[in-house]
Amino acid sequence: MILLAATPIGNLGDASLRLRETLEEARVIAAEDTRHTAQLLRLLGIENRPELVALHDHNEHERAAALVERATTEDIVLVSDAGMPTVSDPGFRVVQLAAERGVAVSVIPGPSAVITALAVAGLPTDRFVFEGFLPRKHGERSRALAQLAAERRTLVFFESPARLAASLNDLASAFGKDRPAAVCRELTKLHEEVRRGTLSELAEWAAEGVRGEIVLVVGGAAEHATSPEAALAEVQQRVADGERLKDATRAVAEATGLASRELYSAALAAREDHA
Known part of the structure; x- marks a missing residue:
C-alpha cells in the first residue's frame, strides 16, 4: 500500500510513536527531498536506512505510475519535508493514481501547518x-x-x-x-x-x-448590505483608500450580488456629480 506519513513541521517532539515505528521498518520512502528526509531519520534516531526515492513537484507525474505499481507488492511510505503530504506538497498524483488502480492508501496522521x-x-x-x-x-x-x-x-x-x-x-x-x-x-x-x-x-x-x-x-466576509446605496458607498470608500475603481466595483459586486457594470456606472456618475 501507499502510506502517507505526516512529519513534524518544526518540533521533532511532534513525531508520533507510529511515525517512528513506520520509518524504522520502512523499506522504501518516497520523499520530497531525500536529503531532508535522511536528516530527519538521523535526528529521530532511526537506525533503519531505507531506499529513498525523490518525489517532488517536478517529477511526480513521471514517477507516480512506477511508485503505484511498486506499491502492489510492497509498502511505500510517502513523506513531504514537513506536515501532511498532498496538502500543498507532493503526493496528490500518486494517491489519485492509486485510487484509480485499486491500490490501498492509508494515512499516518500528524502535524499540519x-x-x-x-x-x-x-x-x-x-x-x-x-x-x-x-x-x-x-x-x-x-x-x-x-x-x-x-x-x-x-x-x-x-x-x-x-x-x-x-x-x-x-x-x-x-x-x-x-x-x-x-x-x-x-x-x-x-x-x-x-x-x-x-x-x-x-x-x-x-x-x-x-x-x-x-x-x-x-476572517471570512461579513454579511454586506445589499442596497445599491450602501454598495456604492463601499466602492467609494475603497477608491478613497487607493483601490482602482474597476477592482473596487468587482469586489463589492461579488460580495453583494449586485451587478458590477451598474455599480461602476453609478460610481462614475457620482464622481461626475462631485467634479
Whole structure:
C-alpha cells in the first residue's frame, strides 16, 4: 500500500510513536527531498536506512505510475519535508493514481501547518477554506483575491515572508482594511509567533520585514448590505483608500450580488456629480 506519513513541521517532539515505528521498518520512502528526509531519520534516531526515492513537484507525474505499481507488492511510505503530504506538497498524483488502480492508501496522521494555524489564530474554525500559496505577481494575486472577497468561511493561505507585506496590502484592498486576520510564523518552533490584527495593521507591521515560514489566516466576509446605496458607498470608500475603481466595483459586486457594470456606472456618475 501507499502510506502517507505526516512529519513534524518544526518540533521533532511532534513525531508520533507510529511515525517512528513506520520509518524504522520502512523499506522504501518516497520523499520530497531525500536529503531532508535522511536528516530527519538521523535526528529521530532511526537506525533503519531505507531506499529513498525523490518525489517532488517536478517529477511526480513521471514517477507516480512506477511508485503505484511498486506499491502492489510492497509498502511505500510517502513523506513531504514537513506536515501532511498532498496538502500543498507532493503526493496528490500518486494517491489519485492509486485510487484509480485499486491500490490501498492509508494515512499516518500528524502535524499540519494549516490546522495548527487555524486553531491558534483566534478566528472562526467551524468553516474554513485552504487556498495554498497566493499568486506571486501583483495583478494575478489581486484578481484571485477579488474572487474570494465574498467568501464567508475563514481563509488560510501559505505565503513567503518576502511577499507577506505585499500580499497583506492586496488583501486589505480586496477584502477591506478592517478584516481581521492572523499571521502565524514559525509554528511549533523556538521563535513561534502569532500576530493578530486587521489586515491594514498587519500590513504595516510586515513592512519592516518578516522571517520564517508563514501561514496567514483571514476572517471570512461579513454579511454586506445589499442596497445599491450602501454598495456604492463601499466602492467609494475603497477608491478613497487607493483601490482602482474597476477592482473596487468587482469586489463589492461579488460580495453583494449586485451587478458590477451598474455599480461602476453609478460610481462614475457620482464622481461626475462631485467634479
